[in-house]
Amino acid sequence: xDAPTDxxxxxxxxxxxxxxxxxxxxxxxxxVFRLAANFARDRxxxxxxxxxxxxxxxENLGKFRNDAPFEHWLTRIAVNTCYxxxxxxxxxxxxxPLEDGPSSPxxxxxxxxxxxxxxxxxxxxxxxxxxxxxxxxxxxFELEEKTVHEVARLTGWSEGNVKVRLxxxxxxxxxxxxxxxx
Amino acid sequence: xxxxxxERLDRLFAMARGARPDTGSAEHGFETRLAARIASxxxxxxxxxxWIWRLVPVFSMIVLFLCLYSIFSAPPAPAxxxxxxxxxxxxxMLVDVLTGATGG
Numbered sequence: 001x002d003a004p005t006d007x008x009x010x011x012x013x014x015x016x017x018x019x020x021x022x023x024x025x026x027x028x029x030x031x032v033f034r035l036a037a038n039f040a041r042d043r044x045x046x047x048x049x050x051x052x053x054x055x056x057x058x059e060n061l062g063k064f065r066n067d068a069p070f071e072h073w074l075t076r077i078a079v080n081t082c083y084x085x086x087x088x089x090x091x092x093x094x095x096x097p098l099e100d101g102p103s104s105p106x107x108x109x110x111x112x113x114x115x116x117x118x119x120x121x122x123x124x125x126x127x128x129x130x131x132x133x134x135x136x137x138x139x140x141f142e143l144e145e146k147t148v149h150e151v152a153r154l155t156g157w158s159e160g161n162v163k164v165r166l167x168x169x170x171x172x173x174x175x176x177x178x179x180x181x182x
Numbered sequence: 183x184x185x186x187x188x189e190r191l192d193r194l195f196a197m198a199r200g201a202r203p204d205t206g207s208a209e210h211g212f213e214t215r216l217a218a219r220i221a222s223x224x225x226x227x228x229x230x231x232x233w234i235w236r237l238v239p240v241f242s243m244i245v246l247f248l249c250l251y252s253i254f255s256a257p258p259a260p261a262x263x264x265x266x267x268x269x270x271x272x273x274x275m276l277v278d279v280l281t282g283a284t285g286g
Contacts, residue, residue: 022213029212033205043208050212051219058220114194116201123198142195174187177194 006070013061021061025054028071032078038139039082049085053078072153079136079154086132126176130169137162138169 004012004023012020032050040046056077064073114122127135140146140154141162148166152159277283 119197
């Protein structure tokens, strides 16, 4: 027997079938976890963010229109939830000092010497110093490998706005790398 | 210099893409935790709704009291020309005043 489509599962959930939603969660949780892991600081925060994403999806399932795939709709919710997390963190003035992290690649003069894990850790710390909007855009573009058009669609911002934010984020990161931008 | 910076940044991002965090252990049992959260949110909402229903008689009594108070404490309607003109809707009273039919 064929696996039920997303539309079938949504319809079943709206009729009160809890199993239908559980199947949807099982189907898409990895994607949501991977996206949210770019922004969460630990596994507890990651779990909270992912629960928020699926809770919002569950509560708004009746508003889902079939004009776009469920996966796109869910990714939009995930992006918005991650953006809310970054903004909340900024309001609480939580910033990780770059010096507290692994040694800067700028000090080493050779990124080749870095392991992938070290590069990731350094970038995580560097990205945490950016504005929430800039961090969101550059993470989606560089780490999630979305196009400018896709980032614009996911965030609801114009493509021009996305390009400007990308430029700003890269400039700030280059500054942190110790590269003279002039 | 700027090209070198771009190159270094691109290299860093490329390396970081190769070290995606493993979320497998965090995903374990997620459906159960989510189901518990949905149930607790639903319970909380039902409790709030029950409280609103419990407060309906209190609000009804307040509204009733305000209605009765406004009815019984309203001043009597004025019967002079100025008030009639200001109110603008007492046409018959105005005609009476102008023709001398009332007010002696």
